[in-house]
Amino acid sequence: xxxxxxxxxxxxxxxxxxxxxxxxxxxxxxxxxxxxxxxxxxxxxxxxxxxxxxxxxxxxxxxxxxxxxxxxxxxxxxxxxxxxxxxxxxxxxxxxxxxxxxxxxxxxxxxxxxxxxxxxxxxxxxxxxxxxxxxxxxxxxxxxxxxxxxxxxxxxxxxxxxxxxxxxxxxxxxx
Numbered sequence: 001x002x003x004x005x006x007x008x009x010x011x012x013x014x015x016x017x018x019x020x021x022x023x024x025x026x027x028x029x030x031x032x033x034x035x036x037x038x039x040x041x042x043x044x045x046x047x048x049x050x051x052x053x054x055x056x057x058x059x060x061x062x063x064x065x066x067x068x069x070x071x072x073x074x075x076x077x078x079x080x081x082x083x084x085x086x087x088x089x090x091x092x093x094x095x096x097x098x099x100x101x102x103x104x105x106x107x108x109x110x111x112x113x114x115x116x117x118x119x120x121x122x123x124x125x126x127x128x129x130x131x132x133x134x135x136x137x138x139x140x141x142x143x144x145x146x147x148x149x150x151x152x153x154x155x156x157x158x159x160x161x162x163x164x165x166x167x168x169x170x171x172x173x174x175x
Contacts (some may be wrong), residue, residue, distance in 0.1 A: 001028045001127055003135060003149055008068075012144035018157030027152045028127065033149070034159050035120055038068070039139065041166065042113045050109040059099060061170055063163055065112045066104035067095060071158055072119040076126055079151035083130045083137035092142030111127045120155075127152050 003026075006019060023030050042050075044064055050062045059067065070093075078090055104112060135149040 001026070001152070002035075003027050003131075003152060006150040006153060010138075010145075010147040011150040012146060013146075015146075015154050015157075016149065018154045018161060021157035021160040023156065027156060028124065030156045031046050031120065031127070031152060032153070034156060034163075037098070037163065038065075038116060038120075039113060039157065041163065042109055042116075044053055045109050047109060048110075049174055051105050051122070052170060052174060054173050059123060060105055060109065061166065062104040062109060062112055063099050063102070064166065064170075065109070065116055066102045066173065067099060068118045068159060069112070069116045069160060070102065072155055073124055075117075075151050075155050075158070076123040078139070078141050078146075079123075079130075079148050080126055082137050082146070082151070083134035083148040085125075085134075085137055087139060089140040089143070123152075123155055130143040149154060 005022075008016070009020065042061070045061060050065075051060045053060050076092055081090060130148065135147065137148050138145055139148070140146070142160070
């Protein structure tokens, strides 16, 4: 893909932490690397551990993995629409409503992990297929302007953010 890091002004300020968390280097390599990182983390969990919540009212690890899949699909759909030049404003989404409706705890860790891998693989395929000019297309999501170039960085940064949360809040309590 060879994308350059998006500049402030290409994305809503709320995405700045995700852009920053995407890391340095080629974004497609970071996205691919995360596939192994997420797999290694979740494949080692028992079903009981997958249902673990570090505090009352917090998502379980299964909920969190389902959230990664849902967000990945939404971000990638936005990239498809914007990258193809569709200027139709796109709505935001309520992650809490999605989490309740998904009922992730009813699924196995293995199934949720396979779903996330499928979502990330589809994202990578789309990102690799977009022509160079598509990355500069601008669209609107949740009432704010964004370029297609930002979205692979948001996907990587969003996943990195949640991996940090898992390592800092979930894993220490599981030991």
